[in-house]
Amino acid sequence: MNPIVQSNGLEKTDYAFRMRYETLRSLLNGNARALQILSDLEADLNHFHSSDWRIRRPVMRLIDEALLMAQELNLLTNHRHHTLYDILEQIRFKTSAIFSKTITQDNDFICVQLKENSAKQSGIVGGKAAGVAFLHDIFPGSVPDGFVLTTSAYRLFLEENRLHEKLRLLLKDMDVITDRDQFSSKTESFRTMISDAQLPKKIEKIIDDQLSTWDVNTWAVRSSAIAEDGRFSFAGQFETLLSVPSSDLKTAYKQVLSSRFLDRAVIYRINCGLKEIDTPMAVLFMPMIMPIAAGVIYTRDPQDPTANSMVINCVQGMADKVVKGTVKADTFYLSRQAEPDVVDFIPAHGTKTENHRVTYITDKKLKEIGGMAYQTMQKLGSDVDIEWAVDENQKLWLLQSRRLSIADSEKHKEIRSSHGVPLLEGGMTIFPGRAEGEIFYIDETMPKQVPKGCVLVVNQPIPDLAQFLPDISALLAVHGSPIGHLATLLREYAIPSLFRMGNMANYLPKEKLISVDATNRKIYAGSRWPGIKERVMARLTQGIPVKSSSPLFKLVLSLHLIDPFSARFKDRYCTSIHDVIRLIHEMAVRAMFHFGDQHNRIFSKRAKQVDTTLPIRIYALNLEHSWDSSSKKISVDKMNSLPFTAFWQGFSDTRLFWPKRWDREFSGLPADFREAVFGGIRGPRTPKDANYLMVSKEYLNINARFAYHYAMLDSLVGLGDHNNYVHFRFHGGGSSNIKRERRSRFVEWVLRESGFSVDRRGDLIIAWLRRYTQKESLSALTLLGRLMVCARQLDTMMHEDAFVKMYAEKFLSDDFSAFAF
Amino acid sequence: MDKKLKIMIIDDENIVGKRLKPALEKTGDYVESFEDAKKALERFNSEPFDIVVTDIRMDEIDGLEVLEQVLSKSNQTKVIIITGYATVEVAREALAKGAFDFIAKPFKPSDLRAIIDRAAKRSAS
Amino acid sequence: MFALQKGDDKHRPYIVAETKIKADNFNSKMGENTLKSLFDLLIPKDKSKTSVNDIRLEFVRFRKLLENSRALMSLMEDAEEKMRGEYIFDRQYVLSLIDESIEYMSMAAFDLSVIAQDASEMIYGLVDELKAFTQTYFIERKKDIQISSPFIDLAKTTSSEPEFVFLAQVLAWMKGPLPNGNVSVTEFVRQVFDKAVPALKKADMSNPSIHLKKLAHSTLNCFHLIDMDEAVKSKMELSIHELKCRPLITMLTSNATANHSIAQESADAKWLALMEHDRLSLRGIINSRDILIEVTQSGYMDADFMFMFISHPLISNTLFPQNFKTLMTDKAIFGWSYHLSDYQIEQSLTHIGTSLFN
Incomplete structure (x- = not known):
């Protein structure tokens, strides 16, 4: 019957034991397949929507696998875990409900014109482009036309170059890599892969077609990721290319795509808990406006949200330096109303007392900008910031808009320190609150990482610093514009921070513990408020509270049954497929060794203690045949x-x-x-x-x-x-x-x-x-x-x-x- | 694109090199095949190749080491990794270390040819 | 042990039992040859309490069996493709082929054991035999293999490479037939389905936990449905256009000209359809023949397939669509078709549907 076993001169396998072994084998095989599907799903949920068959199919397969495993466990345990069937059925019905709800993505939108209706769907064109399309709707004449290569184009690009598979393989561990060198070399290989890849013929043709219909020589090419300018601003994390000649448009497209894998963008994405799939990249192409003046308007003063004013920051020429926070802008305050007035002005250079206005932009233009921003805010129902430009014909253009995230300043109102002499006072509050930590300076060169919980002191608040935000307790900047990208991010991360501290900030004692009161703009030596350190550290370890992007996550991937010795390690506490699989595996192994199970006495007779000098007691069981029964111990070399x-x-x-x-x-x-x-x-x-x-x-x-x-x-x-x-x-x-x-x-x-x-x-x-x-x-x-x-x-x-x-x-x-x- | 490519094949199982060499030479490219990775690397050091096709599993020097050494000598060279039967996971590390692409055994020479053509295009552009 | 009880419809294992027939009748019949195995523990003492869970479990288990046997067939096809000489492969590939074949056979044997517990000892016996054969002839090479096979001849004449000859030998072992009563992989597959299909349980109409529905149809009088996607009980009678199961809709709405003789017979047939949105298991009895049709039509080529099993006597040569690969046994004919485009599935379903129902 079983020649292999007999030829080895070993005992003939008895039938009952054989079946039990085969059942366990099958269960473990199923377990291996299930874990494989789970880990693939974990990666794929980053790349595909739950409506995609690449998600739906494996989830259904996983449920089948789990069901079979449950059956096998019941074979091993005399039907003791029959409730698992019902649990799995419930999960199946719930996941089916999710699948039937999700709308299938239309893959035909490779290219969309800004004026088209579909350009307002951020799922297709990304957050930034959708924002522009929305503006375009309100002010058709004041927003440049343009076109978007959609997220479908991005997917096509990845698929034709077989990049999906490669990215998936590489991205798997990204969020757990702690070694920055390793991290950087990985992100670099992503970028190389993207810039090395060929543009699909379809996309090349679309770009050529577009070029022939537009009478435009230079372009602004902007990233427009799905999550960009939504709940998370991604401010400045992806690339925007200005003044791109028509002939370079294809290369520019790839360059913007690859900016998705700049270190800072990847880190930012991970810190926000966003998955790859949440941030597919669309790219917005707009004719280049050559401005004589440009800037940003905020419909609410980010520094003083309670004041009833709007803020315009502007510079002569192009605005990109304002946005990057490297050049000081002139600041105008406008009343927050439909027809605003200019109420105050702070020049970039000099002091407020020199009450002269700049020559490159008129009050009339400023009021026009204010009026349009106010109107946008009313239509959107939330505060916004809008990038704008005035061209040489004095025509005003709105270039992009996004919702403004401003801290709830009420919470911080009562914080008033009464005693002690501050080391330093002044600056401008970007985000209020108190913090403490050791000072860490960044000057010319960007370090790989910063000490966790430090107070970061920098000269210019440039966007590259975004990568450190999850690790710092506070930020002080010598210079900086309150409406630069980093300011936006600081508010998002709710990090107490002060800009425009002046040069004195460079003389704070290095590596010493200081306390920062960003609300009252004061810096103190040492630890000042009890409990603050703990709160800061709690925030740092917790990160931004994230909801997983997929509702499937809870039903499929999340694992609650971690401790097999816990009282909650039971059928009825399984809430996900992962839980069920984990439980089945553990229970199957227990069943084989019949922990507390009278039914399976046969196996305790078969188990033998491993003969070893190591200070550890191990019992072994051979699943194929019995060992020589004369000894209670089995020597290591006889294990076979x-x-x-x-x-x-x-x-x-x-x-x-x-x-x-x-x-x-x-x-x-x-x-x-x-x-x-x-x-x-x-x-x-x-x-x-x-x-x-x-x-x-x-x-x-x-x-x-x-x-x-x-x-x-x-x-x-x-x-x-x-x-x-x-x-x-x-x-x-x-x-x-x-x-x-x-x-x-x-x-x-x-x-x-x-x-x-x-x-x-x-x-x-x-x-x-x-x-x-x-x-x-x-x-x-x-x-x-x-x-x-x-x-x-x-x-x-x-x-x-x-x-x-x-x-x-x-x-x-x-x-x-x-x-x- | 008509430029002749210099291709190096490294695999310690002789069947691969033996069958691949003539298949790749058909299009006029120059091919050398090695069963010993050490000798292959010595050869590479004396004269760089455009394309290196290497098995990932070899006894003395494995494919990853070949990849690292080749790229440290010449970053223009595209390295293509041959992985074992259905072992795509192994390819991950190779890709992370800068391999151009990978192909799983068994494969048709024409499949490999397609990858080589893509690689040649990249280094040309 | 596994003979079909011809002419005795009410004992057909997987067909809806008529309400008046007690399920116990059926059980005692089944119990006759059942070995006392641990598998008995799986089946609740009182089999009449077949619940939706049991039906779904069996449905999924049979799917797994199909998947594992299909994997075996794919391995054979893959090996044949490699034999054509275009591929570069090494000895490791051939060893993997053996290893995988045995693994899939073990898995299929297990699935069969769950579905038909009395077949388990026999089927594991076969697996052990097949494993021993590979050990003797391919791994340890204790004996030289004496099989005449076109593959081996081909390999010996076209190539001097030992890998090719080795692959040819393994392929001959897979495809069979082998001399001296040795069992081939194909023979194993035959045995598996001869045992598995007749053992599929029947659904008990009197069981309230099964939401057994009836199809409202002008000619098909005994056509029952179980909607496995249904979370809450709904109406008991459905018309064709209320169905959500894609493959079944296609089969029932085909309106090409029918093969008259079968359609005639089918009118009196009894049918039970287990339905999911894109999966169907259709079981029937036509004039004392068992018929089983399994389909997945999801639009995803790698997953989509069709399987059909019909017990003898042969109904019609033309019932199997052309793209089916069929195997004949003493008891039945069955076959697969896979890697199908949506269109091909529609075509095949229409073909079968027309023959059976129109």
């Missing part, structure tokens, strides 16, 4: 499992340090000291808990419970590449959250460097390697063996962030002495 042998080679590596051995050798040490070394808050760790492993010739499953840690390894390594996989899950620990998370980041680092795909949530690591060769899969198992030993106590040592990288590098260079603690 390819993946186990590889794993054990790493696990029992003599260069590794086992704390229990150390414990034995230093048994005379005081208990409290030992506890400090071995244990975290929950006391010393002992290997008293049993660990379980299941093997067959090509299969290995390990459930290791090192006291407070939990590690699961599941691997199939056969002849070919196609079915090979190594799955690894790791979490827990007795030390503080932050240390455990650092330890997880160490594990993540090592695994990524070793070719694994990794999903880390807090201190939970899920890593996998699929379809690698036998040799690669086996060496990955050896690595995991070492890693499990090295990482098990590492959390207690993770006192600093920098240790993550240090330990990872040591581990990867086989320097295991560092793990001898």
Whole structure:
């Protein structure tokens, strides 16, 4: 019946056991497929809308897979988990409802004219272009015509160049990369890929057609991402090219597209929690206006939202320098009404007392700008800022508009400090509030990163600084315009900040702790307000509160059942497919070892203790046949499992340090000291808990419970590449959250460097390697063996962030002495 | 575009080089094939190639190392990675390190040809 | 063990039981040859309590079986394509081919075991045999393989490369037939479907948890529907234009000229359709023959396919559309068609629909 088994001289497999094994195999296969779909979905939800078949189909497939796994679990547990069927059906109905609601995207809009109705749909033309189209509707004569290469054009561009697949592969880890060099080299490869790519013939033709219908020689080419100028402004994060000659339009298109992957744009996107799919890039082409004056109008004063005034910032010539915040602009204040008056003026140079007006723009023009802005605001129902330009014929053009985000200043009103002498006073409030932190200066060169929680002091508030915003507690600028891009971003991030502090800001004590009161424009030495530091840090770790972009996320990808020992690790607490899959897997493994299950006594008889000198107790079960029954222990070399042998080679590596051995050798040490070394808050760790492993010739499953840690390894390594996989899950620990998370980041680092795909949530690591060769899969198992030993106590040592990288590098260079603690 | 390309093939399984070389030579390009990556790199150091096609898995020096060494010598060279059967995930690192594209075994020489043509276009423009 | 009980419609396993017939009759019949296996635990003690969950579970499980067997067929096609000499492949490719074939067979064997628990020992026996064969002849090469096969001849004459000869041998093992009673992969697939289809459970009309609907139709008198996309119970009788299941609509609305003899017979047939928006499982009995049609019509070529199984005696040579690849067994004829464009599916469905219903 089974020649292989018989020819090996081993016991004939009994039928019941065989079926059980096959059921588990099938369940684990399903688990592998399901995890694959989940991880693909996680990436694909960044690229496609939920209406796309590339989302809909895998979700449906995933539900089928989960259903089959549930059936298999029920086979193993005597139908104990039948409620999972109903849970899955509910999820299926809910996801179907989402799919039937989403409207299918029309892929035919490659190019849209601004005056067309569809140009007002930001899903097609991006936020910026939609804003312009809206303006165009209100003031048809005052907004330049133009055309948009839509987000569909962008998708076509990616698809024809096979960039989707490449981007997806590369983007997978972007939001978890902490090494800035690695990050920059990745974003650079995106940009190269885009600028290297060919424009699709269809798009080339459209650009040629457009050029022949427009009597225009120079163009303004602007990015218009989906999320741009919406809830998040992306102010200045993408490229705008001015004065582009017609002949360069195609190159300019690609250049603007590639700006999507500038470091600062990618970081900004990640910080906002936006997914790739939320920001596909449309590009807006408008005839270039050569202005004699240009600027921005705000329908509400960002510095003083309660004042009933509008603000115009303007310069002679082109406005781009104002927007970038590098050149000082003249500031006019207008009354906030349908026919506004100019009520105040602050010149860019000189002081307010020299009450003379500039010559390049008249009050009449300023009032006209104010009137139009007021009208736009009324139509939109919210405050706006509008970029405008006046050409040499004194014609006023509106170039773009967006909603204005202004802080709720009421909250900060009562903050008044009464005592102490400030180090520095003055400047202009960009965003109010109090903060404290150590001073960090940025002058000429842009650093890779800034210390978390610092007060950043800069000369010019340029948009490149946006990348640091999630890490800083406050920002002080010597110069700066309140309506530059960075100011917009600071408001969005709600970071207390002061501009135009003057040169004195350069003399604040370096690396000293200061307290900033941006509301009252005062800087103090030292720590001044209790609780502020904690609040700042809480904000920094939390980031901008994000809702995941896809309603599917909650039903499919989110994982709530993380701790298998928790009381909530039960069928009825499953709310997503991911939960169901996670639960099934855990319960199936438990069923095999029948934790507390009378029904499966047969397996406890088969399990044998692994004979090892390592201070750890492991029980093993051979799924294909029984081992010789004369001994209660099984020696390592009789396991007859390819993946186990590889794993054990790493696990029992003599260069590794086992704390229990150390414990034995230093048994005379005081208990409290030992506890400090071995244990975290929950006391010393002992290997008293049993660990379980299941093997067959090509299969290995390990459930290791090192006291407070939990590690699961599941691997199939056969002849070919196609079915090979190594799955690894790791979490827990007795030390503080932050240390455990650092330890997880160490594990993540090592695994990524070793070719694994990794999903880390807090201190939970899920890593996998699929379809690698036998040799690669086996060496990955050896690595995991070492890693499990090295990482098990590492959390207690993770006192600093920098240790993550240090330990990872040591581990990867086989320097295991560092793990001898 | 009519310029003859210099193409280097590196794969330690001789069947690949043996079959690929004549297939790629058909269009008049110059092809050298190596089973030993070390020798291939020595050759590359003495004289750069336009295109390097390398297997990702080789015993002594793997494809990624070839990629790094080639790009550090000549950033004009386009490196195309041959990955194993259905192992697209492996291609990720190669792409991140600047590989031009990848192709999974088994493949038709004409599939590879298409990638080479695209690569040639890029380096020409 | 798996013989169809000809001429005894009410014991047809997967057809709607008439209300007056107690499901227990059916159960006792099924139970006769059931081995005491752990699989018994899966099926609730009282099988008459077939709920929507069970029907959906079986539907999805059978789909998985189709997927796994289709994967086997695709592997064969892929290998044949590589044999034509245009591809560059290495020994690893051939080893992977063996590995994957065994893996898919194991998975298909498992699916079959869930659907027809009494077939599991037999089918795993086959898997073990097939695995042992590859071990002996391909991996350890203890014996030289003596199969005559056009592939091997071709490989030996056209190429000196050992990879080609190796691939040819493996392909011969897959396609069969093999000498000395050795089982080929194709034979395995035959066995799987001969066992699986007749074992599909029937839906019990008296069970309130199954929202069994009736199709309002002028000629088809016994056509029942289960809408698996339905979250809440709705009306019990549906007309064709109220259906949402694309493939079924296509089949029922075809208006080409019918093959008279079959259509005539079909009028008295009993039908049960399990419907999702783009998936259909249609089960029927026409004059004591079992017929099963499985379709996915989603507009996505890689996922879309059709499968049809008809037990003997052969109804008509022309019922299978031309693009079907069919296998004949002692008991039935069945076949697939996949990698189809939406248009091709429409055409095939129209063809079948016309023959059966018009």
